[in-house]
Every structure is written in C-alpha cells, then in structure tokens.
Amino acid sequence: MGLPQQKMDATEARLATLSLPQGGWTAATRADALSRVRAMGLPSRRDEYWKYTRPETLVDAPAPQAAIFSPDEAPIFGEIDRLRIVFVDGVFDPDASDDLELEGIVIDRLAESTAHDIHWAKDLYGTLEARGQDPVERPLAALNTAFASDGALIHVKKTPSKAISLIYFHNDETSDAILHHVIKVDPGAEVTILENGPAAARFNKCMEIDLADTAKLHHVRAQGRDHERRAATHMFARLGAESVYKSFTLTVNGRLTRNEVVIELTGDDAVAHVAGACVGDGEFHHDDTVFVTHDAVNCESRQVFKKVLRNGATGVFQGKILVKEGAQKTDGYQISQSLLLDDDSQFLAKPELEIYADDVACSHGSTSGAIDEDALFYLRSRGVPESEATDLLTLAFLAEAVEEIEDEALSDEIVSRLSAWLVRHSRG
Amino acid sequence: MLNIKNLHVKLEEEDKQILKGVDLTVEAGKVHAIMGPNGSGKSTLSYVLSGRDGYEVTEGEATLEGADILEMEPEERAAAGLFLAFQYPVEIPGVGNMTFLRTAVNAQRKARGEEEVSAADFLKLIRERAKALKIDAEMLKRAVNVGFSGGEKKRNEILQMAMLEPKMCILDETDSGLDVDAMKLVAEGVNALRGTGRGFLVITHYQRLLDHIKPDVVHIMADGRIVKTGGPELALEVENNGYADILAEVA
Numbered sequence: 001m002g003l004p005q006q007k008m009d010a011t012e013a014r015l016a017t018l019s020l021p022q023g024g025w026t027a028a029t030r031a032d033a034l035s036r037v038r039a040m041g042l043p044s045r046r047d048e049y050w051k052y053t054r055p056e057t058l059v060d061a062p063a064p065q066a067a068i069f070s071p072d073e074a075p076i077f078g079e080i081d082r083l084r085i086v087f088v089d090g091v092f093d094p095d096a097s098d099d100l101e102l103e104g105i106v107i108d109r110l111a112e113s114t115a116h117d118i119h120w121a122k123d124l125y126g127t128l129e130a131r132g133q134d135p136v137e138r139p140l141a142a143l144n145t146a147f148a149s150d151g152a153l154i155h156v157k158k159t160p161s162k163a164i165s166l167i168y169f170h171n172d173e174t175s176d177a178i179l180h181h182v183i184k185v186d187p188g189a190e191v192t193i194l195e196n197g198p199a200a201a202r203f204n205k206c207m208e209i210d211l212a213d214t215a216k217l218h219h220v221r222a223q224g225r226d227h228e229r230r231a232a233t234h235m236f237a238r239l240g241a242e243s244v245y246k247s248f249t250l251t252v253n254g255r256l257t258r259n260e261v262v263i264e265l266t267g268d269d270a271v272a273h274v275a276g277a278c279v280g281d282g283e284f285h286h287d288d289t290v291f292v293t294h295d296a297v298n299c300e301s302r303q304v305f306k307k308v309l310r311n312g313a314t315g316v317f318q319g320k321i322l323v324k325e326g327a328q329k330t331d332g333y334q335i336s337q338s339l340l341l342d343d344d345s346q347f348l349a350k351p352e353l354e355i356y357a358d359d360v361a362c363s364h365g366s367t368s369g370a371i372d373e374d375a376l377f378y379l380r381s382r383g384v385p386e387s388e389a390t391d392l393l394t395l396a397f398l399a400e401a402v403e404e405i406e407d408e409a410l411s412d413e414i415v416s417r418l419s420a421w422l423v424r425h426s427r428g
Numbered sequence: 429m430l431n432i433k434n435l436h437v438k439l440e441e442e443d444k445q446i447l448k449g450v451d452l453t454v455e456a457g458k459v460h461a462i463m464g465p466n467g468s469g470k471s472t473l474s475y476v477l478s479g480r481d482g483y484e485v486t487e488g489e490a491t492l493e494g495a496d497i498l499e500m501e502p503e504e505r506a507a508a509g510l511f512l513a514f515q516y517p518v519e520i521p522g523v524g525n526m527t528f529l530r531t532a533v534n535a536q537r538k539a540r541g542e543e544e545v546s547a548a549d550f551l552k553l554i555r556e557r558a559k560a561l562k563i564d565a566e567m568l569k570r571a572v573n574v575g576f577s578g579g580e581k582k583r584n585e586i587l588q589m590a591m592l593e594p595k596m597c598i599l600d601e602t603d604s605g606l607d608v609d610a611m612k613l614v615a616e617g618v619n620a621l622r623g624t625g626r627g628f629l630v631i632t633h634y635q636r637l638l639d640h641i642k643p644d645v646v647h648i649m650a651d652g653r654i655v656k657t658g659g660p661e662l663a664l665e666v667e668n669n670g671y672a673d674i675l676a677e678v679a
Contacts, residue, residue: 383533
C-alpha cells in the first residue's frame with residue numbers, strides 16, 4: 001500500500017533536513033526506524049489519530065520559531081535533592097550538569113555510547129518504541145529513534161539516594177531538538193525521574209522505560225513555560241510483574257504539546273498510573289494521547305487527566321484501555337475532565353475501552369464544564385473574593401490529578417506552580 | 429443592625445415577583461425569627477441579602493449598620509459582617525475544610541484592613557470551637573461538606589459562623605434534615621454566639637427550632653410580605669393552629 005503523494009512529499013522534505021547518525025550499536029536500529037518512518041509517513045491532518053491536533057508544525061521543515069521566554073520564577077525542583085542532567089536546545093551541557101555518577105546507577109549518554117558496538121541499552125533502544133507502533137502508528141516516535149542526537153541511558157541497578165533530573169533549557173529561537181532516553185530498572189529497585197524545561201523551539205522526545213519485576217519508577221514532569229514552544233513526546237513503558245509506574249505531567253503554556261504515553265502491563269499484579277494537569281490560556285493546544293494495554297492478570301491502571309482552559313485554548317484527550325484475552329482481574333480507570341473558563345475554549349475527548357477478558361472492572365468518564373456557580377457563591381458568601389474563589393475551585397478541580405504524585409515535596413512544588421500560574425492568568 | 433425597607437424582588441430569568449414589599453428591622457443583640465408556608469419568599473429573602481445571582485431588586489433597600497448591602501458583592505457583604513447559614517450547604521470536592529475556613533477568615537480580615545491570623549493561632553481557635561460543636565479533626569481535614577451527613581453539614585455551617593464572627597447571622601432553615609439531638613447541638617452553637625450586639629434572623633418552617641433558639645421577635649411571612657409580627661407566642665400559635673388561621677386573619 002503506497003502512501004499518498006502529499007504525505008510522502010512532506011515526509012521526504014522533513015527527512016532531507018536530518019542526517020542519520022552513523023556507526024555503533026544503534027546503527028541498525030536507526031536504519032530500521034528510518035525505513036519504518038518512510039513506510040508510515042509522518043502524521044498529516046487526515047490521519048484519524050491526529051483528528052483533533054494538527055501535526056503540520058511538528059512535521060514541517062524547518063521548525064517554526066519560538067521566542068525565548070525568561071520566567072520571573074526560579075526553575076522548578078530547585079529544592080529537590082537530585083542528579084542534574086542538562087540539555088540546552090537538545091545539546092548536553094556538561095558544565096551545568098552534575099557528574100553522571102551515582103551509586104546503584106549507570107548513566108551513559110546516547111551520543112557518546114554510540115562509539116561502541118555493544119551496550120546494555122541495545123535490547124531496549126527503539127524496541128519498546130517499535131512495539132508501541134501496533135495497533136496505532138506513531139511516526140514521530142520512529143523518527144525520534146532514527147535521528148535522536150542524544151539522550152540519557154539510565155540503568156537503575158539499586159535504588160539511588162536521589163532523583164535523576166533531566167533539565168531542558170531553550171536558548172535558541174530556531175532549535176529543533178530530538179532526544180531519546182532509555183531507562184531500565186532492575187528488580188526491587190526504585191527511582192524517581194524528573195523532567196523540566198521547554199527544551200527547544202520544537203522538541204521531539206522519546207523515553208523508553210523497562211521495569212523489571214517489582215521495580216518502581218516515579219516520573220514527574222513539568223513542561224516549560226515558553227509560550228511559543230512546541231513539543232511531541234512519547235513515553236513507552238513495559239511493566240514486569242508487581243512493578244509500579246507512576247507518571248505525572250504538568251503543562252503550562254506552550255503553543256502545541258502532544259504527549260503520548262504507551263504502557264504495556266506484561267507481568268501480573270503490575271500498577272500503572274499516568275496523570276496530567278494542564279492549564280492553558282489563549283493560543284494553547286494540549287493533547288494527551290494514552291494507550292494502556294493490559295496483557296497480564298490482576299493489573300491496575302489509572303489515567304487521570306485534568307485541563308483548565310481559557311481564552312480559546314484547546315485541550316485534547318485520546319485515551320484507550322485495551323484488555324487482552326486472559327488479562328483477568330484487570331482494574332482499569334480512566335478520567336479526563338476539562339474546566340472551561342469561557343465559551344471560546346474547547347475540549348475534545350475520545351475515551352476508549354476495548355476488552356477481551358470477561359472478569360475485569362474498567363470505567364471511564366469524560367466531562368467538560370464551567371466553574372460550579374453554587375460553590376463559587378458559597379465561597380464568596382464567606383468572604384473569599386471572586387478571583388481567589390475561582391482559583392481555589394480551579395486548584396480543587398486539578399487536585400485529583402496532582403494527588404497522583406506520591407512524594408509530598410514534589411506535589412507541593414506542582415501546586416505552587418499551578419497557583420502562581422492562576423494568579424498570573426486569572427486576574428484579567 | 430439590619431434594616432429592610434419595602435423590599436421588592438423578582439426573579440431575573442422570569443417575570444415573577446417573589447418579595448412584594450418586605451419591611452423588617454433586626455436590632456443589635458436580638459433574635460428575630462421568620463416563619464411562613466412554603467413559597468412565601470423566606471429563602472429568597474436570605475439569598476437576596478447575601479447576594480446570590482438570579483434575583484433583581486425592583487424597589488426598596490436593605491442596609492447593614494447603615495451601609496447599603498444590596499450594592500455590594502457577596503464577599504463585601506461577608507466582610508461587612510453578614511453571614512448566611514445555608515439551607516443546603518454546598519459540597520466542594522478538592523478544597524479542604526480547614527483551608528477553606530482559613531482562606532475565608534483571612535480574606536475578611538484583609539478586606540477590613542486587619543492583619544491576617546497566623547496559622548498557629550487559627551489552628552488553636554478552630555480546634556476549640558470545633559470541639560464545642562463535636563466536629564472532630566477528621567471532619568476539618570476533609571473536603572468542604574463532602575461526605576458529610578445532614579447534621580454534620582449544618583454543624584459545619586455553625587462552625588463557620590463561629591470562626592467568622594459576623595455581626596448579623598441569617599439562618600436559612602437550619603433545622604431542616606436534623607434529628608432532635610443534632611438540632612440541640614446546632615442550637616447550642618447558635619446560642620453561644622448570642623448577645624454582644626450580634627443580630628440573628630432565623631428562618632424556619634417549624635416552631636421546634638425556636639424551642640432551642642428562643643427568639644425575641646417572630647414574623648410571619650406570606651406571599652412576599654411580613655403579614656404579622658409578635659413575640660415568641662406567635663410561633664406557638666403556628667405550631668398549634670398552622671398558618672391558615674393567621675393568613676385568614678390578615679387577609
């Protein structure tokens with residue numbers, strides 16, 4: 001089956017601006033990923049999976065410019081004990097980073113490790129991404145595997161003493177960054193991965209996560225505040241028996257963000273929670289696309305996504321729970337909600353359940369609505385001014401998603417960022 | 429304290445007159461009760477005074493210590509000292525009861541140009557006042573009114589009243605949905621706040637709440653007007669004979 005000419009042309013135009021890194025242990029995988037990109041073609045607005053989000057600016061060559069933004073607040077996670085790995089416009093910054101040494105952990109850089117022919121990440125790099133292409137194609141992730149310029153390869157052998165923090169600065173208005181991380185967590189080990197920053201004018205990021213039996217990974221991400229930045233991110237996670245994966249993403253600002261999460265529960269009794277809170281004002285388009293596959297017994301998955309939208313901002317949620325034959329005792333939960341602060345904003349949701357086992361409990365719900373007028377009046381009647389009451393109710397709306405963060409210090413940081421955003425944006 | 433003169437109110441959405449000339453004065457330190465059949469406009473009066481949307485004042489005025497409250501936003505009325513205990517307290521998922529109360533107390537203080545109360549002082553005060561209302565620490569931690577029983581919601585209203593220390597309290601059918609024990613507890617809470625110049629307007633359907641909160645003055649409201657005013661004995665008359673006799677008498 002050939003691609004439509006227009007799609008093929010757009011794909012080739014994009015590929016012409018990129019050069020495939022040569023040699024080393026990733027060479028074969030990159031070549032394979034490139035041929036997969038050519039076979040699929042890059043996303044276009046006619047694709048069903050991109051029905052609510054226009055992919056052009058994520059595909060076009062070159063990347064649209066994005067002004068640099070200097071926030072009037074210190075970067076997030078500053079008070080958290082962490083090992084910092086810093087990328088500026090997709091380029092590793094050794095001076096700003098800590099030594100990549102931490103007991104129990106091996107950290108390599110993708111760009112450096114490719115000098116070798118053998119690496120522990122060889123079995124994972126591009127593997128989980130390729131698995132995640134079925135049943136829905138994710139060409140931007142394959143593009144990432146083929147062309148990623150750098151990334152962190154993190155092997156967690158034992159629980160480290162602090163969090164691993166990936167920090168992305170944006171200093172170049174035309175930067176077009178592609179990073180690919182691989183995280184492997186051994187049995188019994190537990191790690192916290194933090195991510196923050198706008199990264200680039202356009203950021204294509206892929207993270208492959210392999211959790212062995214009983215491994216645990218906590219992931220908290222704050223996507224940078226640059227108003228004009230664009231990002232397409234993918235997380236592919238494969239969970240072994242009794243492993244736990246908990247991910248939370250905060251998104252404030254950004255012109256266009258597409259966050260895809262692909263989770264495969266392959267071992268019995270595994271737990272996957274993925275949550276997101278986003279607040280958007282004006283030219284803001286945020287898309288959470290989640291695909292959870294239950295392929296083992298007695299696993300639990302939760303998807304909790306909350307969006308606050310105003311001044312014509314758009315929120316998208318495409319979430320699916322697929323329960324395969326034999327995945328009995330599955331407990332699947334999915335909720336996506338938006339709070340529309342005016343009539344110009346919109347929320348588009350496509351929740352899906354596909355179940356082939358007969359002893360499962362799956363539920364999903366999707367709502368969008370305005371501020372609860374009764375609650376607002378109640379608060380005001382107690383003396384809380386309207387703007388403050390609105391903020392309080394907005395934070396309350398987001399709370400279910402934020403509460404998915406287990407670590408109190410991290411959730412406090414997220415709440416304080418959300419409060420600050422509300423103060424900046426709701427007092428119009 | 430509270431002066432209502434010739435108050436006419438209609439629904440904003442439809443052309444329906446609810447209050448048709450209410451005259452009422454609640455003096456400082458006094459407890460007034462308003463009784464009346466369903467649909468007489470009792471709850472509308474409480475909503476209009478507290479500033480709820482959806483009502484239009486077509487004539488008349490309402491002042492609190494001389495200040496025109498009808499021109500104020502709901503939060504300004506609260507800061508000026510007006511408090512409404514809701515007939516149906518609103519559930520607010522995601523907002524902790526304690527956070528809510530502290531935000532409210534400090535917002536009012538700020539509006540009045542007073543200093544905010546410290547977290548430690550607030551905690552001490554709320555524990556003490558909650559205890560008197562048999563509200564435990566667990567209830568303070570939970571989201572506002574979420575999962576509260578009917579009695580717990582009403583006690584929570586009285587706790588808010590105790591913490592906010594308003595000058596003028598309006599209780600809208602605070603007895604509805606309460607069993608005798610819960611009503612006693614609520615009444616005790618209200619009685620503890622009586623005196624020292626605080627005015628009360630107790631809106632109720634039945635006389636039984638007034639056994640526990642003894643009013644100084646009782647008004648009967650019907651068809652958007654106060655039709656009869658008297659002492660506590662008026663409430664007993666309603667209890668014994670219903671509203672029909674009184675309404676027939678004034679008609």
